[in-house]
Amino acid sequence: MADEELEAIRRQRMAELQAKHGVVWSQMDGDPSNDQQGQQEAKQRETEMRNSILAQVLEQSARARLSNLALVKPEKAKAVENYLIQLARSGRLSAKVSEVGLIEILEKVSQQTEKKTTVKFNRRRVMDSDDEDDD
Numbered sequence: 001m002a003d004e005e006l007e008a009i010r011r012q013r014m015a016e017l018q019a020k021h022g023v024v025w026s027q028m029d030g031d032p033s034n035d036q037q038g039q040q041e042a043k044q045r046e047t048e049m050r051n052s053i054l055a056q057v058l059e060q061s062a063r064a065r066l067s068n069l070a071l072v073k074p075e076k077a078k079a080v081e082n083y084l085i086q087l088a089r090s091g092r093l094s095a096k097v098s099e100v101g102l103i104e105i106l107e108k109v110s111q112q113t114e115k116k117t118t119v120k121f122n123r124r125r126v127m128d129s130d131d132e133d134d135d
Contacts, residue, residue: 005086008046015043054081057088062102069106079109 018039054063070077083105087093
């Protein structure tokens with residue numbers, strides 16, 4: 001992950017926690033409404049920046065697919081958005097991503113985040129009388 005992306009995730013998580021638990025006063029004498037308003041503006045600017053980058057990187061059909069995914073699985077959509085923004089910032093995208101390209105990225109992200117379930121049976125060995133009846 002890029003440092004900018006990590007910092008953006010930290011800011012977003014901090015804003016979520018502050019919204020969940022109420023306003024955290026950054027200063028003892030500070031006005032909480034100004035602090036909260038500044039946080040909302042920062043969050044809004046970050047959202048606008050993300051949307052503008054995604055609009056430059058994605059074709060309209062791919063953007064529609066990503067917004068549909070965000071309605072169903074917001075975590076996965078956020079991961080794909082972060083991946084696309086990272087690609088765009090590093091200059092690895094030469095053209096706009098089509099819907100087919102987005103599907104490939106979605107499959108790649110799904111494989112990376114896929115949870116593999118394994119079941120292991122531990123059978124208890126109890127004093128079994130059948131083992132002793134070999135006479």
